[in-house]
Amino acid sequence: MSKRYVPVALIAFLLGGAAATSILLPRGDLETASLRGEASNSGVRLGADRGVVHVFRAGEARYLVAEGSLDEPMDVPPGRYDVRVTLSNSADHQSRWIRDVTAAAGRVTTVGASFATGELSIEAKVGAAETVAFRLPDDIDPKTVKQARLDLLVA
Secondary structure, three states: OOOOEEEEEEEEEEOOEEEEEEEEEEHHHOOOEEEEEEEEEOOEEOOHHHEEEEEEEOOEEEEEEEEEEOOOOEEEOOEEEEEEEEEOOOOOOOEEEEEEEEEOOOOEEEEEEEEOOOOOEEEEOOOOOOOEEEEOOOOOOHHHOOOOOOOOOOO
């Protein structure tokens, strides 16, 4: 296997004058890989503004390597990573981990996360009996809802 090299110029100031020297470094040492996170919610692909992607060294969740929006390729050194995709528009900021992702030099590696969130509609009538109606979207089975949060603002 032949190695490709890239020239790197070093400038040294000697005795008030400049001397230029070139050395060669293996090209592979300078190449990067790219990771891109995607997410879907109930089967619908989410746009860049709907989530955040964090890239960590594999097995080291305290060592953040890169951070970006969904669908945004992030340059990282080639290697193995753990990727966390977080919904930024959900009330509880749900996250999914994708572990041990290999990012190869010169390539974009895409990882995906699936979420199942929904909206809760509330109807209340002033002056009516003390009844509040809750309605889940038609495509959400109430038996599959594991967690819900209700924020009620009364003006």
